[in-house]
Amino acid sequence: MTDAPAFTPLDHGWELFPDGGFIDFVGPIYVRRRENGLRSFGFIAEQKHANLIGVVHGGMLMTLADRALGVAAWDAADGRPSVTIQFDMQFVSAAQMGEFVEIDPQVFRLTSSLVFMKGVLRVGEREVAGGSGVWKILKR
Numbered sequence: 528m529t530d531a532p533a534f535t536p537l538d539h540g541w542e543l544f545p546d547g548g549f550i551d552f553v554g555p556i557y558v559r560r561r562e563n564g565l566r567s568f569g570f571i572a573e574q575k576h577a578n579l580i581g582v583v584h585g586g587m588l589m590t591l592a593d594r595a596l597g598v599a600a601w602d603a604a605d606g607r608p609s610v611t612i613q614f615d616m617q618f619v620s621a622a623q624m625g626e627f628v629e630i631d632p633q634v635f636r637l638t639s640s641l642v643f644m645k646g647v648l649r650v651g652e653r654e655v656a657g658g659s660g661v662w663k664i665l666k667r
Contacts, residue, residue, distance in 0.1 A: 533571075533625065534571065534626075534627045536557040536569060536571070536627060537557075540559050541557040541558065541559045541569065542557065542558055542559065543555055543556075543557060543558075544556040544557060544558040544568065546594070549590075550590075550594060553570075553575070553576070553587060553590055554570065555570065556568055556569070556570050556591065556594065557569045557570065561631065564602070565599050565602060565603075565631070565632055565633075565634070566595075566598060566599065566602070566632070567595070567629055567630065567631045567632075568591060568594060568595035568598070568629065568630055568632075569591070569627055569628055569629030569630070570587075570591055570627070570628055571625070571626070571627050571628075572587075572622050572623065572624050572625060572626050572627075572628060573624065574624060576624075577624060581624070582621035582622060582623060582624075583621065583622035583623070583624075583626075583628065583655075585616070585618055585656075588616070588618070588622065588628065588648055588655065588656050589614070589616050589658070591628065591630060591648065592614075592616060592630055592646060592648060592656070592658035593611060593614060593658075593660075595630045595632050595646060596611075596614075596630075596632045596644040596645075596646055596658065596660055596662070597609065597610075597611055597662060598632075599632035599633075599634060599642075599644060599646075600634070600642035600644055600662035600664075603634045603637050603642050604637070604642055604662075604664045607664050607665060608664075608665045609642055609662040609663060609664050609665065610662060610663050610665060611660055611661075611662055612641075612660075612661050612662065612663045613660050613661040614658065614659075614660035614661075615658060615659050615660060616656055616657070616658045617656060617657045617658070618655070618656045619654055619655065619656060619657065620650075620653055620654060620655045620656075621655070622648075622650055622655045623650075626650045627650065628648055628649070628650055628655060629648070629649055629650075630646045630647065630648045630649070630658075631646060631647070632644055632645075632646045633645050633646060639664075640663065640664050641661055641662065641663060641664065642661070642662040642664060643659075643660075643661055644659065644660055644661070644662060645657070645658065645659040645660075646658055646659075
């Protein structure tokens with residue numbers, strides 16, 4: 528068995544996403560700007576992300592999705608703060624230690640006070656989970 532070279536996000540156009548607080552504990556999280564102006568997010572699965580059976584804990588996948596969709600909601604709302612008011616996640620495959628998990632958020636409806644978001648978490652072409660939710664745009 529040969530070990531494939533480890534994926535290094537910084538060598539593939541990703542940058543570290545500075546995010547204090549909770550994300551500091553579970554990160555690092557990586558980000559890159561897409562052609563549509565939204566940002567993709569990802570992380571390398573480490574042992575600290577494992578659940579009891581040794582695959583990435585669903586809570587980490589939900590954390591990545593919530594952060595990614597939430598930032599995309601802020602972007603869609605022209606930089607106005609937005610907070611999660613509803614979030615759903617469906618898990619379809621396990622992410623393994625050492626894999627790079629990424630998500631490309633999509634805005635599927637924007638109103639004056641709400642942003643409706645969705646995204647699929649992937650490892651390469653393999654879908655790991657799907658999430659969707661609603662973010663409330665806060666008044667300045």
